């Protein structure tokens with residue numbers, strides 16, 4: 001999730017039980033302007049825009065085998081060059097073929113790819129042939145089930161490992177929404193089931209997972225290999241816990257601590273907190289207003305009475321490094 005799926009949020013989801021986490025979409029052009037830096041102070045691996053301190057992608061060894069780097073692209077060679085920069089630090093590379101936003105579509109990326117099966121084929125083939133990590137793609141339902149099945153079959157033909165354990169990682173990820181749908185529209189699980197039935201590769205179903213039980217319900221209804229949650233996780237990342245959800249205020253506090261620990265981009269932290277709060281109350285209330293006013297992680301720490309934690313982390317970086 002853009003501005004949400006940064007390292008603290010991914011680790012939060014993983015802590016509550018998510019097996020695999022996807023990073024926010026990063027455009028290939030942007031990654032190509034970066035250099036890889038090991039950040040010993042924090043214990044992370046950063047991809048930083050050259051000549052600046054702007055972290056475009058931050059990851060760490062704890063999530064090395066669970067995190068998928070999601071990329072926006074419209075060109076096979078560029079996608080490969082960008083993917084090669086990060087592939088040793090992540091578990092898999094995903095190509096976003098579902099984003100309907102104009103900045104994506106006008107650049108020939110995201111959902112624009114859905115009408116260019118030849119280009120999809122080129123990108124996936126190029127990545128699969130030249131990378132040692134698995135490649136997945138996230139698509140949306142097309143106008144008819146038949147169109148979607150046709151597209152998914154072309155994706156399937158780009159090849160996947162015969163070994164079924166490995167095949168887990170080359171998953172075309174079917175997002176059960178049509179290109180014109182917005183996230184609040186009802187999802188159509190029957191259509192996913194039709195597509196899954198027509199394919200021999202694993203499919204992750206995505207859409208309208210708001211409770212832990214939804215994972216199994218949707219997995220069964222769609223016949224999918226696994227299930228992905230976005231908004232349900234954003235509103236309460238403990239949705240992944242088989243023990244039941246924690247109170248969202250506790251989850252939010254844990255997110256704040258992780259943001260502090262990993263020195264998350266404050267804009268990302270603010271955005272994520274705002275999205276969480278908007279679901280339960282209003283940004284017009286004092287907490288929302290204070291988030292909007294915050295300029296640094298120290299401000300956020302103060303707002304959530306985590307100043308001692310903030311101070312402790314910053315004074316003991318080398319002692320606590322890697323402990324979370």
Ligand SMILES: Cc1cc2nc3c(=O)[nH]c(=O)nc-3n(C[C@H](O)[C@H](O)[C@H](O)COP(=O)(O)O)c2cc1C
Nearest residue numbers: 001002024025096175183206207208209229230231
């Ligand atoms: C705040 C937000 C950011 C998102 N960013 C991305 C993204 O970067 N890449 C992507 O493939 N989908 C993105 N999506 C779409 C979700 O991955 C997902 O497909 C959609 O929200 C439907 O799933 P849900 O019902 O579980 O929310 C985003 C959704 C939200 C709400």
